[in-house]
Amino acid sequence: MNSVEIAVVGAGPAGLSAALAAARQGATVALIERDERLGGQLIKQTHKFFGSGRQEAGTRGFVIARRLAAAVEEEPGIEVRLASTVLGYYSDKVLYLETPDGLSRLRAERTIMATGAAERMLPFAGNDRPGVYGAGAVQTLMNVHGVRPGKRVLMVGAGNIGLIVSYQLLQARVEVAAVVEAAPFIGGYLVHAAKIRRAGVPILTGHSVKEAVGEREVQGAVVWRLDEKWHPLPGTEEPVDCDVICLATGLTPLSELMWQAGCKMVYLPELGGHVAWHDEDMRTTVEDVYVAGDSSGVEEASAAMVGGRLAGLCAAASLGHDRGVADKKAAAREELAALRAGPTGERIRTGLAGLRKAGGLG
Amino acid sequence: MRIIDHPILEFNKGRPVRFTFEGRELVGHEGEPIAAALHAAGVRVLRVSPRLHRPRGFFCAIGNCSSCLMVVDGTPNVRVCAEPLHEGMRVERQEGHGEIR
Numbered sequence: 001m002n003s004v005e006i007a008v009v010g011a012g013p014a015g016l017s018a019a020l021a022a023a024r025q026g027a028t029v030a031l032i033e034r035d036e037r038l039g040g041q042l043i044k045q046t047h048k049f050f051g052s053g054r055q056e057a058g059t060r061g062f063v064i065a066r067r068l069a070a071a072v073e074e075e076p077g078i079e080v081r082l083a084s085t086v087l088g089y090y091s092d093k094v095l096y097l098e099t100p101d102g103l104s105r106l107r108a109e110r111t112i113m114a115t116g117a118a119e120r121m122l123p124f125a126g127n128d129r130p131g132v133y134g135a136g137a138v139q140t141l142m143n144v145h146g147v148r149p150g151k152r153v154l155m156v157g158a159g160n161i162g163l164i165v166s167y168q169l170l171q172a173r174v175e176v177a178a179v180v181e182a183a184p185f186i187g188g189y190l191v192h193a194a195k196i197r198r199a200g201v202p203i204l205t206g207h208s209v210k211e212a213v214g215e216r217e218v219q220g221a222v223v224w225r226l227d228e229k230w231h232p233l234p235g236t237e238e239p240v241d242c243d244v245i246c247l248a249t250g251l252t253p254l255s256e257l258m259w260q261a262g263c264k265m266v267y268l269p270e271l272g273g274h275v276a277w278h279d280e281d282m283r284t285t286v287e288d289v290y291v292a293g294d295s296s297g298v299e300e301a302s303a304a305m306v307g308g309r310l311a312g313l314c315a316a317a318s319l320g321h322d323r324g325v326a327d328k329k330a331a332a333r334e335e336l337a338a339l340r341a342g343p344t345g346e347r348i349r350t351g352l353a354g355l356r357k358a359g360g361l362g
Numbered sequence: 363m364r365i366i367d368h369p370i371l372e373f374n375k376g377r378p379v380r381f382t383f384e385g386r387e388l389v390g391h392e393g394e395p396i397a398a399a400l401h402a403a404g405v406r407v408l409r410v411s412p413r414l415h416r417p418r419g420f421f422c423a424i425g426n427c428s429s430c431l432m433v434v435d436g437t438p439n440v441r442v443c444a445e446p447l448h449e450g451m452r453v454e455r456q457e458g459h460g461e462i463r
Contacts, residue, residue, distance in 0.1 A: 034425065036446065046370050060370070118426055128429075130406040130419025137423035137443070145398040146365045146373035172365050216417045217406050254426070
């Protein structure tokens with residue numbers, strides 16, 4: 001069986017950053033990714049990032065993904081394993097992998113789980129019809145593979161993902177019928193909202209989807225108004241002409257591997273659902289397992305990159321690769337605090353406070 | 363359905379390859395997900411659910427949700443949102459759980 005000091009599961013923004021940080025400390029790293037390419041969901045982000053220069057503000061997401069992937073490929077301490085899925089983590093520090101060459105085992109002194117997140121489903125009649133797509137899937141189809149998802153899209157959710165993907169649809173010359181948002185206000189940044197409003201797309205707050213219309217595939221939708229308790233108001237139904245209903249109603253961590261590994265899990269709605277309890281060093285209750293990125297709490301790509309770097313530094317330091325680690329950790333923590341400052345970071349701060357309260361080994 | 367000119371992105375597609383869907387010949391690009399090639403050809407119903415026989419299609423695009431399981435070259439339960447397309451593939455809609463032949 002082959003062995004490595006640190007295994008990183010998932011090569012999105014968090015995993016790439018974790019692998020780079022650990023390898024630069026001198027650790028040997030195996031970076032395991034189930035997709036055929038590096039970059040995770042970052043490869044389809046065409047918008048320019050916010051944050052500070054340190055987190056590549058002003059750079060388009062897919063360019064950041066390309067840079068991180070190139071840095072990983074040039075790093076001699078990182079062995080990349082693509083098209084490989086981690087099936088399980090066992091207490092003797094062995095990972096089971098499904099690879100193009102069949103099943104294999106890998107022993108890793110430390111494992112960093114950076115498995116990302118998946119779209120939440122929204123309950124409404126016909127939500128299983130072909131034509132109801134997650135926002136991430138629409139982005140993949142359109143921005144990675146160059147295929148339009150349809151002619152006219154109803155977007156559900158006015159958080160940043162819903163707003164950004166609506167704008168990307170317009171860039172690809174797909175009509176956006178409307179954006180509906182259950183909350184009485186727009187959740188995402190108003191700079192994103194303004195872009196699609198200027199293009200004439202209505203953003204209907206206090207509205208949701210009642211049903212998808214269509215015999216076999218989506219051929220339209222019905223939306224209705226909600227009261228302040230988010231209860232639908234019968235009699236307010238309106239038809240929407242569309243062939244795609246795009247769900248941007250939030251993400252939930254992909255935490256199957258943490259459950260399987262026996263990490264203590266905590267349910268924190270502010271962080272997207274169940275997350276593995278972790279300390280300030282991103283370490284879970286399973287001593288050798290660290291978490292990073294959306295799977296440690298749904299946030300956004302800039303925070304995922306910094307959190308990944310922090311997890312990589314801490315995992316490497318725990319194996320004795322601790323050159324200059326105190327300063328580097330302090331810098332990463334400062335960056336995270338800055339990203340989570342202000343009113344937009346309030347939800348994350350609440351979630352993390354809940355995590356601290358939950359206690360690790362209780 | 364294919365995007366030819368995008369204001370920001372360039373798509374470096376693989377060479378055109380022929381494949382069949384339900385016996386009908388279609389053209390896609392080598393290496394793109396089978397689901398992307400089908401979508402570009404206007405095919406949205408990819409399978410029929412086991413119990414209630416409801417049509418299902420593309421949904422998550424990360425090989426996570428099982429909404430897009432199809433029969434590829436006789437093998438059932440292939441996640442076509444993540445499976446790369448190759449020349450000559452035989453792709454069929456999957457009924458229920460599929461049959462292991």
